Amino acid sequence: MIGTKKQLVISVIVTALVLSIVALTGCFSSQNVQKSELDRFVGTWDEIIYDPSGGTSVKGNVTFNNDGTGVSYLSDVFPEKFNYSISAGKIYLKYGVPEESATYDYYFSEDYETLNVRNTFGGTVTVYTKQ
Numbered sequence: 001m002i003g004t005k006k007q008l009v010i011s012v013i014v015t016a017l018v019l020s021i022v023a024l025t026g027c028f029s030s031q032n033v034q035k036s037e038l039d040r041f042v043g044t045w046d047e048i049i050y051d052p053s054g055g056t057s058v059k060g061n062v063t064f065n066n067d068g069t070g071v072s073y074l075s076d077v078f079p080e081k082f083n084y085s086i087s088a089g090k091i092y093l094k095y096g097v098p099e100e101s102a103t104y105d106y107y108f109s110e111d112y113e114t115l116n117v118r119n120t121f122g123g124t125v126t127v128y129t130k131q
Contacts (some may be wrong), residue, residue, distance in 0.1 A: 037086050040112050042066045045128035049074075052123040062128065091117065 041064040049058040060074035064084065072080045072095075082095035094101045104117045104126075115128040 038066065038068075040108060041084075041086065041091075041115070044131045045115065046131060047072075047074075047126055047128050050125045050127070052125065061131070090120070 044061060044063045046061050047059065049060075051057060058074055060072060060077070062070060062072040064070045068083055068085060070082050070084055072082065074080075080095055082093050084094075085092045089105060089107070091104045091106050092101065093104070103120045105120055106115060106117045108115050113130045115130075117126045117128065118124070
């Protein structure tokens with residue numbers, strides 16, 4: 001009889017443990033995990049670069065890869081590969097030969113489908129829309 005009570009207690013503990021694990025797993029489903037800032041950039045975006053002086057806008061698209069690399073296709077320009085990093089609300093780009101760099105302030109729309117970027121030196125504004 002003591003062996004049976006002991007087995008019953010162990011069964012109850014194991015069942016409670018299994019149910020707890022199942023409940024906690026549901027709390028951490030992929031839908032509930034917040035995306036990192038890098039993940040929000042990753043993907044292909046349509047881009048419009050606005051001339052701050054009111055001149056002609058340039059259209060193209062850009063792809064940000066999750067390894068910190070990317071490629072930009074502007075109208076009538078060959079693809080330009082670049083490296084990027086993100087820190088404290090800024091995106092840092094390195095591109096071209098010889099290598100050039102640029103720093104941009106950025107912010108996303110509430111749904112993360114639009115990304116606005118402003119060159120911190122020249123004031124050029126680029127608007128990206130997620131494809």
